[in-house]
Amino acid sequence: MEEIIVRGGERLQGTVRVEGAKNAVLPVIAASMLASEGESVITDVPVLADVYTINEVLRNMNAHISFADNTVHVDASEPLMTEAPPEYVRKMRASVLVLGPLLARYGHAKVAMPGGCAIGSRPIDLHLKGFEAMGADVHVGNGFVELQAKGRLHGAKVYLDMPSVGATENIMMAASLADGTTTIENCAKEPEIVDLANFLNKMGTKVVGAGTETIRIEGAESLHGVDHSIIPDRVEAGTFMVAASITGGNVLIENAESAHLRSVIAKLEEMGTTILSEGEGIRVLGPDKLLATDIKTLPHPGFPTDMQSQMMALMLNAYGTSVITETVFENRFMHVEEFRRMNARMKVEGRSVIIEGPSDLQGAEVAATDLRAAAALILAGLRSEGITRVTDLKHLDRGYVDFAEKLAGLGASVERIEADRDAEQASSPVNDRPLNFVEYLSST
Ligand SMILES: CC(=O)N[C@H]1[C@@H](OP(=O)(O)OP(=O)(O)OC[C@H]2O[C@@H](n3ccc(=O)[nH]c3=O)[C@H](O)[C@@H]2O)O[C@H](CO)[C@@H](O)[C@@H]1O
Numbered sequence: 001m002e003e004i005i006v007r008g009g010e011r012l013q014g015t016v017r018v019e020g021a022k023n024a025v026l027p028v029i030a031a032s033m034l035a036s037e038g039e040s041v042i043t044d045v046p047v048l049a050d051v052y053t054i055n056e057v058l059r060n061m062n063a064h065i066s067f068a069d070n071t072v073h074v075d076a077s078e079p080l081m082t083e084a085p086p087e088y089v090r091k092m093r094a095s096v097l098v099l100g101p102l103l104a105r106y107g108h109a110k111v112a113m114p115g116g117c118a119i120g121s122r123p124i125d126l127h128l129k130g131f132e133a134m135g136a137d138v139h140v141g142n143g144f145v146e147l148q149a150k151g152r153l154h155g156a157k158v159y160l161d162m163p164s165v166g167a168t169e170n171i172m173m174a175a176s177l178a179d180g181t182t183t184i185e186n187c188a189k190e191p192e193i194v195d196l197a198n199f200l201n202k203m204g205t206k207v208v209g210a211g212t213e214t215i216r217i218e219g220a221e222s223l224h225g226v227d228h229s230i231i232p233d234r235v236e237a238g239t240f241m242v243a244a245s246i247t248g249g250n251v252l253i254e255n256a257e258s259a260h261l262r263s264v265i266a267k268l269e270e271m272g273t274t275i276l277s278e279g280e281g282i283r284v285l286g287p288d289k290l291l292a293t294d295i296k297t298l299p300h301p302g303f304p305t306d307m308q309s310q311m312m313a314l315m316l317n318a319y320g321t322s323v324i325t326e327t328v329f330e331n332r333f334m335h336v337e338e339f340r341r342m343n344a345r346m347k348v349e350g351r352s353v354i355i356e357g358p359s360d361l362q363g364a365e366v367a368a369t370d371l372r373a374a375a376a377l378i379l380a381g382l383r384s385e386g387i388t389r390v391t392d393l394k395h396l397d398r399g400y401v402d403f404a405e406k407l408a409g410l411g412a413s414v415e416r417i418e419a420d421r422d423a424e425q426a427s428s429p430v431n432d433r434p435l436n437f438v439e440y441l442s443s444t
Pocket residue numbers: 022023024026094120121122123124125126127128162163164165166167188299305306328329330
């Protein structure tokens with residue numbers, strides 16, 4: 001089992017480059033299945049376990065797919081199978097994004113029902129409501145969801161009870177090959193929705209309104225493969241902004257889009273961090289003394305839930321009382337117990353956490369409870385006395401490329417090791433890359 005070992009106390013300095021966004025590339029790869037002719041060439045793709053998973057889902061349904069040099073080629077022109085392979089679907093919730101494209105192209109789709117996960121129950125009722133409005137019959141049973149439509153889907157008006165990112169994406173993709181126009185009201189406005197809309201427009205769909213609360217999609221007769229480069233990962237960028245801030249460092253984060261990070265920038269500034277635009281990046285200067293603030297997670301452009309645990313690590317080091325309120329997921333505070341092992345002082349009250357700062361954080365052995373918690377515990381280790389060991393790195397590998405190596409490149413004392421529990425020695429060479437393809441396949 002691998003672990004990340006962090007020795008706290010270094011101020012980070014230097015330059016780090018952000019990868020393409022995980023949450024943009026997964027729907028774009030799923031959408032590439034809509035093309036009945038031509039190949040899609042998707043660039044700036046991060047080398048992440050989740051990307052291998054979505055690629056395997058498509059490959060097992062008969063798409064031709066390759067992934068090298070941060071580029072995914074997808075040729076979905078041969079007839080596809082409409083039942084997604086459960087062994088891969090179960091590895092990643094975002095696999096439900098194949099439902100919309102398959103239903104639109106073949107009138108049938110079957111996928112293992114995604115369960116809950118560490119951050120909440122995460123139902124897909126809004127996705128299904130959209131498909132039903134477009135003419136699909138929905139059957140849920142025996143652990144599967146199966147969709148069936150007679151002929152082509154038809155355009156519809158869909159109101160989402162909440163602006164779900166995944167439901168907005170699935171309905172956009174299904175509507176791309178439907179007869180007529182679909183309107184999604186109260187839809188998600190995240191930058192990744194805009195990236196998907198740009199991809200669909202290049203393929204031949206007419207999508208307007210992406211980034212606002214109403215999207216209109218005019219379906220096409222057929223769609224073709226296109227070239228597309230993925231937007232930068234705003235959550236990875238935000239995570240490195242916190243790393244610079246928590247260590248009082250001076251870091252240039254390249255390939256970071258400040259327009260996607262307004263709420264994160266505003267909160268870091270309130271806490272005393274200086275943030276400057278520089279070229280195609282963001283320079284972050286951490287303060288000597290961090291100040292307390294409050295955050296409430298909300299759909300975009302509100303504060304992103306995917307930055308909540310990293311901000312918690314920062315607030316633990318801030319002077320005064322900070323309050324975090326999580327409104328997007330009902331159970332995204334599993335990392336609180338892990339922070340407590342590091343001597344953090346805070347209490348959970350309903351959907352809020354109250355942090356009395358600063359805590360004198362001490363290194364401890366902690367387990368990553370989800371993807372962003374993994375990063376947050378490493379960030380806390382950067383500002384803790386002594387050594388922090390973070391385990392359960394499979395979560396980290398879903399969403400961060402070379403996280404330990406990138407931090408070490410900024411001067412942090414962080415290394416990834418193959419833990420030898422019997423010897424209790426941390427002496428293996430650094431190995432902080434995600435799985436390569438062969439390792440990924442042998443791990444399933
Ligand atoms: C791959 C990807 O892009 N993942 C992101 C996506 O997840 P995902 O698309 O799953 O998140 P949603 O926006 O759908 O979920 C938001 C909330 O809506 C609820 N809900 C959602 C759908 C539904 O049919 N019914 C329902 O009740 C969820 O349980 C959750 O409480 O957006 C989340 C919210 O920004 C991010 O944290 C995830 O990183």
